[in-house]
Amino acid sequence: MRQADQPSYRERVFEIVRDIPSGRVMTYGQIAEILGEGYTARTVGYVMHGADSENVPWQRVINAKGGCSTGRFTLPVDLQQKMLEDEGVEFNEKGLCDLERVRWHPEGFGEADDSKRKILFD
DNA sequence: CTCGTGACGGGGG
């Protein structure tokens, strides 16, 4: 089971993903930045590759453009987008969603209050 | 041990 003192690289990522509430999303890079210590968007994506067999809401992790990066194989983009739309996330005709609106900020990291962000454009 | 790969990201053309 556990590799003794193995910090379980994958588990770190899943722990954060499980904390993402329905209707919200996080990007690969965002998760990598929070974990730090050698984690990059690239590696987080690698970990998420096997997330479908884990007990995590993998569909809530998308790329920095606001779209789904699945589809190459394993899982179709349409499925992930459909699942997110089912949670209330809206996508435009380009298959992108408004990250400023649906991005989830874990407690203790950066600003959890996205209500202030709107002032920047007002 | 070395080499290539990938559910990414961001800068430049």
Added chain:
DNA sequence: TCCCCCGCCACGA
């Protein structure tokens, strides 16, 4: 605005 290229790092062959 869209497309291409290079950098990042854990993993498997």
